[in-house]
Amino acid sequence: MSLKRNGLMVILILLLGLALAACQEEPPPGGQVEVTRLVEVTRIVEPPAEDGETDGEEAPPGPVGAGAILQRVRDRGRLVCGARTDLPGFGYLDEDGNNAGFDIDTCRAIAVALFNDPNAVEFVPLTADDRG
Numbered sequence: 001m002s003l004k005r006n007g008l009m010v011i012l013i014l015l016l017g018l019a020l021a022a023c024q025e026e027p028p029p030g031g032q033v034e035v036t037r038l039v040e041v042t043r044i045v046e047p048p049a050e051d052g053e054t055d056g057e058e059a060p061p062g063p064v065g066a067g068a069i070l071q072r073v074r075d076r077g078r079l080v081c082g083a084r085t086d087l088p089g090f091g092y093l094d095e096d097g098n099n100a101g102f103d104i105d106t107c108r109a110i111a112v113a114l115f116n117d118p119n120a121v122e123f124v125p126l127t128a129d130d131r132g
Helices: 002-022 066-076 102-115
Strands: 079-083 091-093 121-125
Touching (some): 066 079, 066 102, 079 102, 102 121
Parallel strands (some): 079 121
8 A cells, every 4th residue: 555655746846846847938058949830719798889779689787896897998999918028929119019818819809809900009018916
């Protein structure tokens, strides 16, 4: 029984080591990181027409107060997204100084859903401490 327990312990330690090695933020020196982006946005429910009439489809109800916040964003004409600029893969500045990464693509997809324009986004740099 002790041999079985020790074997299980060794396997758990190896798995933990692999998980920690995979979580490193920086690629090894001389390593190369390839970043690819693919974003597909599909609008499921069209917003009401300018005259307030709908085409028979109602937007699903949102949380209380969501309508007012959404209206403020639409009135502003752009989505404001807090974004990291130092976390490769999620939010970083590319070679040209443009915001890039998964979080950035998510903000752009929301801007497409709201304004049909992926560039209708203002990115505000954040740190992990600022997020709250």
